[in-house]
Amino acid sequence: MTDRIGALRSHFDSGKLDGYLVSEANSMRYLTDFSGGTLLLVPQEGQSVLFVYGVNYEAAKVETKGAAVELIGPEEDLAKRIASAIKGLGLRHIGFDSLRVPSYLKMKELLGGAELEDAGDAVWSLRRVKDETELTLMKKAAELTCQGMGKAREIMGAGLEEREVAAEIEYEMRQSGSDGVAFETIVSSGANSAFPHGGCGDRRISEGDFVVIDMGAKYRGYCADLTRTFIIGKPSPKQAEMYETVRRAQGSAVSRIRAGTEGKEIDRLAREQIAAKGYGRCFVHGLGHGVGLDVHEPPTLGPTSKDVLVSNNVVTVEPGVYIPNFGGVRIEDTVLVLEEEAKKLTDAPTELGS
Amino acid sequence: MTDRIGALRSHFDSGKLDGYLVSEANSMRYLTDFSGGTLLLVPQEGQSVLFVYGVNYEAAKVETKGAAVELIGPEEDLAKRIASAIKGLGLRHIGFDSLRVPSYLKMKELLGGAELEDAGDAVWSLRRVKDETELTLMKKAAELTCQGMGKAREIMGAGLEEREVAAEIEYEMRQSGSDGVAFETIVSSGANSAFPHGGCGDRRISEGDFVVIDMGAKYRGYCADLTRTFIIGKPSPKQAEMYETVRRAQGSAVSRIRAGTEGKEIDRLAREQIAAKGYGRCFVHGLGHGVGLDVHEPPTLGPTSKDVLVSNNVVTVEPGVYIPNFGGVRIEDTVLVLEEEAKKLTDAPTELGS
Numbered sequence: 001m002t003d004r005i006g007a008l009r010s011h012f013d014s015g016k017l018d019g020y021l022v023s024e025a026n027s028m029r030y031l032t033d034f035s036g037g038t039l040l041l042v043p044q045e046g047q048s049v050l051f052v053y054g055v056n057y058e059a060a061k062v063e064t065k066g067a068a069v070e071l072i073g074p075e076e077d078l079a080k081r082i083a084s085a086i087k088g089l090g091l092r093h094i095g096f097d098s099l100r101v102p103s104y105l106k107m108k109e110l111l112g113g114a115e116l117e118d119a120g121d122a123v124w125s126l127r128r129v130k131d132e133t134e135l136t137l138m139k140k141a142a143e144l145t146c147q148g149m150g151k152a153r154e155i156m157g158a159g160l161e162e163r164e165v166a167a168e169i170e171y172e173m174r175q176s177g178s179d180g181v182a183f184e185t186i187v188s189s190g191a192n193s194a195f196p197h198g199g200c201g202d203r204r205i206s207e208g209d210f211v212v213i214d215m216g217a218k219y220r221g222y223c224a225d226l227t228r229t230f231i232i233g234k235p236s237p238k239q240a241e242m243y244e245t246v247r248r249a250q251g252s253a254v255s256r257i258r259a260g261t262e263g264k265e266i267d268r269l270a271r272e273q274i275a276a277k278g279y280g281r282c283f284v285h286g287l288g289h290g291v292g293l294d295v296h297e298p299p300t301l302g303p304t305s306k307d308v309l310v311s312n313n314v315v316t317v318e319p320g321v322y323i324p325n326f327g328g329v330r331i332e333d334t335v336l337v338l339e340e341e342a343k344k345l346t347d348a349p350t351e352l353g354s
Numbered sequence: 355m356t357d358r359i360g361a362l363r364s365h366f367d368s369g370k371l372d373g374y375l376v377s378e379a380n381s382m383r384y385l386t387d388f389s390g391g392t393l394l395l396v397p398q399e400g401q402s403v404l405f406v407y408g409v410n411y412e413a414a415k416v417e418t419k420g421a422a423v424e425l426i427g428p429e430e431d432l433a434k435r436i437a438s439a440i441k442g443l444g445l446r447h448i449g450f451d452s453l454r455v456p457s458y459l460k461m462k463e464l465l466g467g468a469e470l471e472d473a474g475d476a477v478w479s480l481r482r483v484k485d486e487t488e489l490t491l492m493k494k495a496a497e498l499t500c501q502g503m504g505k506a507r508e509i510m511g512a513g514l515e516e517r518e519v520a521a522e523i524e525y526e527m528r529q530s531g532s533d534g535v536a537f538e539t540i541v542s543s544g545a546n547s548a549f550p551h552g553g554c555g556d557r558r559i560s561e562g563d564f565v566v567i568d569m570g571a572k573y574r575g576y577c578a579d580l581t582r583t584f585i586i587g588k589p590s591p592k593q594a595e596m597y598e599t600v601r602r603a604q605g606s607a608v609s610r611i612r613a614g615t616e617g618k619e620i621d622r623l624a625r626e627q628i629a630a631k632g633y634g635r636c637f638v639h640g641l642g643h644g645v646g647l648d649v650h651e652p653p654t655l656g657p658t659s660k661d662v663l664v665s666n667n668v669v670t671v672e673p674g675v676y677i678p679n680f681g682g683v684r685i686e687d688t689v690l691v692l693e694e695e696a697k698k699l700t701d702a703p704t705e706l707g708s
Contacts, residue, residue, distance in 0.1 A: 055639035059549040074657045102472045118456045167528035174521035195413040285409035303428045
């Protein structure tokens with residue numbers, strides 16, 4: 001693991017902060033390799049400290065890298081403990097990623113004159129650019145995800161319950177080494193497929209259905225995200241047109257992504273292509289999002305995105321067309337942004353039909 | 355579904371609040387039956403409004419109960435939109451469950467004189483007492499969970515990888531109707547079992563191991579939580595003593611719980627029983643927690659709990675003893691608190707051995 005705490009420090013070093021409080025679980029995991037911390041205090045100089053409750057203390061002592069581990073007692077007031085650590089180090093301007101309002105207000109009061117400032121971007125500026133260790137894990141997560149989708153393709157057909165398909169996908173991924181799912185598997189069929197987050201229930205898949213499958217494996221904490229849409233039986237002309245519209249928009253968006261691409265611009269290109277076929281109002285979400293330890297993270301590809309992609313961002317590209325009471329199509333890959341191209345980490349067929 | 359928004363209103367009606375902002379996903383689901391909302395505004399009088407992004411808008415129109423649905427545009431500033439809704443209704447003192455600090459500060463500024471106050475307890479005072487609809491779903495979640503544990507008991511033995519056991523448990527639950535897992539399944543064996551959140555990896559289970567399995571199904575959003583500890587082969591005298599100590603502490607804690615029990619007191623009783631056997635320092639976490647749409651929610655059974663249990667709370671009872679470099683034992687059930695007793699929702703054998 002590269003010195004990520006050092007990288008975080010050098011990020012806020014140049015600014016006005018002299019300390020940083022991390023409380024997002026995955027950011028603490030990213031910075032220390034340990035996922036059971038409660039708060040991580042990173043001063044500009046000297047030792048960082050991971051505060052841990054008793055339930056995770058023994059594991060923390062073994063697994064934490066780059067920070068001292070301190071035990072929080074069961075009777076202790078956490079805000080007081082942290083405020084006193086901050087005061088003890090003489091820090092005057094502390095950034096944080098994500099405090100709850102009551103903790104924020106309490107700590108602010110306890111800290112007296114010291115400033116406490118929302119600075120979530122500091123960790124994200126690191127986490128959004130994946131290093132080699134992370135990319136190895138993400139490739140594995142993507143590979144397991146494709147195996148799961150392969151299983152879905154193999155068994156897909158009329159008569160199956162949505163939930164049965166999810167069961168087979170997840171079992172396949174688990175048997176191959178997945179640590180679980182990156183998010184709740186979506187298998188939404190028929191009219192349900194018109195809801196982008198249509199869930200997965202006991203509906204039986206029928207002839208003529210669209211079936212949207214949106215799923216991802218988790219591997220050593222890292223997520224992948226893949227969507228394919230199946231059509232059961234022979235597609236109607238309208239189904240075929242919707243499908244081809246989405247497939248082409250997705251393919252051409254992926255082919256245009258590289259370092260320097262604006263998140264807003266690539267969304268606009270895909271959106272225009274879909275609008276040109278008359279489905280402009282049916283693409284009801286952004287084009288994509290970053291993926292890593294979180295399944296939704298920066299950067300964003302969408303109409304209001306201010307992000308510009310750089311090498312080693314990992315993002316989804318997932319246009320969709322949804323027609324209420326008819327059905328929906330979404331095609332999504334997780335791609336790695338490189339200098340000259342985007343490389344698909346997920347690679348599953350997009351041919352029509354099951 | 356009972357009128358939960360009405361219940362929330364009558365809760366803050368008597369107080370000083372004239373409106374309430376809900377942003378916890380599961381609280382919005384609890385109040386409106388829809389899980390894809392972004393913010394729910396509940397004024398003391400008049401129509402509640404669920405604000406929803408485009409991706410979930412069509413589903414929200416079909417599924418939301420008890421609140422109007424309003425679309426948030428992709429270009430819109432959410433804090434501005436909400437602040438203007440609050441001002442439009444003339445609300446002066448708004449409670450909230452959980453805003454992010456930047457949104458809180460921004461909204462506070464936009465609202466001018468109106469007060470914005472942390473009041474998370476208002477929703478929790480409802481959610482912690484389960485109604486009949488919820489109990490039916492929780493019983494089903496618990497039943498599926500026990501089925502998963504039954505599968506683990508059936509296959510348990512030396513030579514299996516931890517992850518394989520998790521795969522079989524989850525597949526069994528999914529096939530029986532589970533919507534997924536309530537949390538990442540823990541199967542931690544040998545020395546790993548000494549870490550209460552020991553995870554689930556590729557270690558092969560061996561003769562003489564403790565194997566802690568902590569798992570739960572999710573059913574229609576509701577969680578169950580069950581832990582059993584297996585011993586592979588003949589237990590050593592020390593293993594048998596640790597196991598019996600935990601089993602008895604758990605059994606007697608469950609038998610003492612009823613409406614009126616203090617969370618602090620029941621924790622103390624279990625802790626004393628474990629300490630009497632010399633394992634006081636090895637019980638490194640609280641006795642239990644509430645379960646519902648969240649797998650960890652109020653009330654709490656622990657050394658600093660201020661909660662007093664009431665009928666229709668659902669809580670876990672899960673003492674454990676962990677010895678670094680040796681192994682750990684935890685036994686946990688999800689129980690329903692009634693006037694005169696606690697009824698186990700999870701009911702799986704606790705006999706020693708596999």
